[in-house]
Amino acid sequence: MKKHLKLIIKNSSGYNNFFKTSILSLVLIFAFFSLPSTFDFFSKTDKDSNSPKSSANNIEQLSKDKNNNLKEIRKTKLVDISNSIDRLPKQIKNLENSEERKKLFIQIVLPLIIEENIKIRIDRNKLFSILNKSNNSTIEKKWLDNKFKQYGVVNLDLATLKIRMDEIPVSLALAQAGNETGWGTSRFALEGNALFGQWTWGSEGIKPAAAGTNTKHKIMRFKILQASVRAYLINLNTHSAYKKFREARAIQRDNNGKLNSLKLVKHLDKYSEIGIKYTIILKRIIEQNSLTDFDDVSILASNSKLRSLI
Numbered sequence: 001m002k003k004h005l006k007l008i009i010k011n012s013s014g015y016n017n018f019f020k021t022s023i024l025s026l027v028l029i030f031a032f033f034s035l036p037s038t039f040d041f042f043s044k045t046d047k048d049s050n051s052p053k054s055s056a057n058n059i060e061q062l063s064k065d066k067n068n069n070l071k072e073i074r075k076t077k078l079v080d081i082s083n084s085i086d087r088l089p090k091q092i093k094n095l096e097n098s099e100e101r102k103k104l105f106i107q108i109v110l111p112l113i114i115e116e117n118i119k120i121r122i123d124r125n126k127l128f129s130i131l132n133k134s135n136n137s138t139i140e141k142k143w144l145d146n147k148f149k150q151y152g153v154v155n156l157d158l159a160t161l162k163i164r165m166d167e168i169p170v171s172l173a174l175a176q177a178g179n180e181t182g183w184g185t186s187r188f189a190l191e192g193n194a195l196f197g198q199w200t201w202g203s204e205g206i207k208p209a210a211a212g213t214n215t216k217h218k219i220m221r222f223k224i225l226q227a228s229v230r231a232y233l234i235n236l237n238t239h240s241a242y243k244k245f246r247e248a249r250a251i252q253r254d255n256n257g258k259l260n261s262l263k264l265v266k267h268l269d270k271y272s273e274i275g276i277k278y279t280i281i282l283k284r285i286i287e288q289n290s291l292t293d294f295d296d297v298s299i300l301a302s303n304s305k306l307r308s309l310i
Contacts, residue, residue, distance in 0.1 A: 068107050074293045081111040081299050086224040087193060092184045102289065105184040109177050109195065110170070112229045114297060117167040120233065123147065124165050131158065152238045163250045164237045169261035171291035173232065175282045176271070178289075192221035196232040241270040261286055261295065 073079050085108045095101040127147070130140050148156060151164040180197040181189035188194040192206045198220040199205075205218025222228040236242050245267035252259050265282045272278035286292060 068111065070103055070107060070110075073110070073297055074290075077297050078300050079111050079114055079297050081115045084111050084115065084226065086226070088184045088189055088225065090190055093190070098183070101185070102178065102183050105178060105181075106174060106289075106294075108184070109174065109225070109229075110294060110297075111299075112226045113168075113170050113173045113177075114294075114299060116226070116229050116233055117170065118299060120165060120167050124167075127162065127165060150234075163246050166237065166246070166249060166253065167259065168233055168236055169259045169264065169292075170294045170297065171286050172261040172265060172268075172282070173229070174291050174294065175261075175265075175285040175289075176232075176268075179281060179285055188219045192219065193225045193228050194219050194222060195225060195228045196235075198228075198231060198235060236268075242268065259295070261292060 068080055088105075088108060092101060092104060095104065126143070130136055130144065133140075136144075144156075147161060147165065148154075151161055153161045153164065177195040180186070181195055184190075186194075187209070188197065188206055194206070199217040200220040201217055205220050207218050220228075220231065222231065236245065245264060248264055248267050249259060252264070262283060265286070266276075266279050268282065269275045269279050
């Protein structure tokens with residue numbers, strides 16, 4: 001970063017000019033290097049765990065963010081996704097008030113879920129637009145091929161692609177994230193940005209502390225929270241264990257177009273080892289925290305990210 005300083009010193013004495021200019025330069029140099037936070041801000045990337053955006057260390061500032069105040073979101077049905085958080089603040093574990101902890105967690109995760117859902121919504125609209133054409137361009141055919149791969153659809157099965165390429169109710173995603181992470185306090189969430197407890201058998205995951213010697217799986221680790229949300233949506237939209245969930249969702253789409261998380265949740269019994277009990281827990285979380293209020297939330301039209309999504 002270059003700085004151009006124009007110094008105008010009205011003084012007839014050349015010695016005085018030189019002396020004053022030297023002193024001023026020293027003051028400016030000292031001031032610049034005495035601002036480490038400013039220097040650090042420009043020298044670090046958004047993905048750095050020490051950056052304000054990614055660590056979200058200032059809980060008070062997040063709580064005062066009017067654009068993402070939950071009460072306001074419930075009222076306006078709009079959320080700001082332009083300043084999404086990459087990592088949960090470590091201080092979230094120290095919040096003694098469980099309701100405040102929930103609010104903070106939802107405030108951070110909600111925009112991420114909505115953004116990923118909107119990406120799917122845009123793709124879904126594009127899919128139906130392509131299908132309604134008698135002839136498709138080369139670009140459209142290539143786009144379709146990429147989506148077949150993304151959603152694990154074989155034999156160019158358009159019917160399966162239409163069922164898989166759909167949103168997950170926000171209330172359901174929030175309930176699962178809250179349950180899997182203890183509203184952001186779990187080691188997997190804080191160390192690996194894992195919001196949904198997805199398993200992996202690779203070397204990059206986090207091994208559960210209570211895992212036995214025969215336990216081979218680990219919890220999938222992500223660079224940022226949004227990557228965890230994206231992987232969760234793909235998981236529910238592609239894995240064979242959730243086929244009934246997708247079929248029930250497709251029926252809801254055909255009936256009135258709206259997704260009902262309280263009815264869909266019963267088809268996620270295979271997400272957890274406790275089966276049906278897991279779905280009962282999720283339903284209770286959704287109802288007790290009025291999470292369905294967020295199902296019809298969209299993003300502010302003024303968001304700079306909106307242009308990149310369309």
